[in-house]
Amino acid sequence: MVATVKNPNKSRVVVRKFKLQKDIENTDGFVKNNPLTADNYAEPIGHYRFEKNYWVHCCIEKTNGNLCNQLHGYGFVIRLKDGTAT
Numbered sequence: 001m002v003a004t005v006k007n008p009n010k011s012r013v014v015v016r017k018f019k020l021q022k023d024i025e026n027t028d029g030f031v032k033n034n035p036l037t038a039d040n041y042a043e044p045i046g047h048y049r050f051e052k053n054y055w056v057h058c059c060i061e062k063t064n065g066n067l068c069n070q071l072h073g074y075g076f077v078i079r080l081k082d083g084t085a086t
Helices: 021-025
Strands: 002-006 012-018 041-049 074-080
Touching: 012 021
Parallel strands: 012 041
Antiparallel strands: 002 012, 041 074
């Protein structure tokens, strides 16, 4: 599912709803275990809500440099400044 919303600067923002983990993995530029930080964040690509058996690991980078790695059933897929996705 894809939704287009307006934002304050009047550009189009396309927000995807990922239904399967493989849909996230097939996203252009997706890199598994790709660290997300405040400095490399570019924009959201979409969101997901999965049943418990399909939860995914969080890729937010903690202050110690390790990934959060907590399992989540709901979250966001993010485009990073280098063009990759996490």
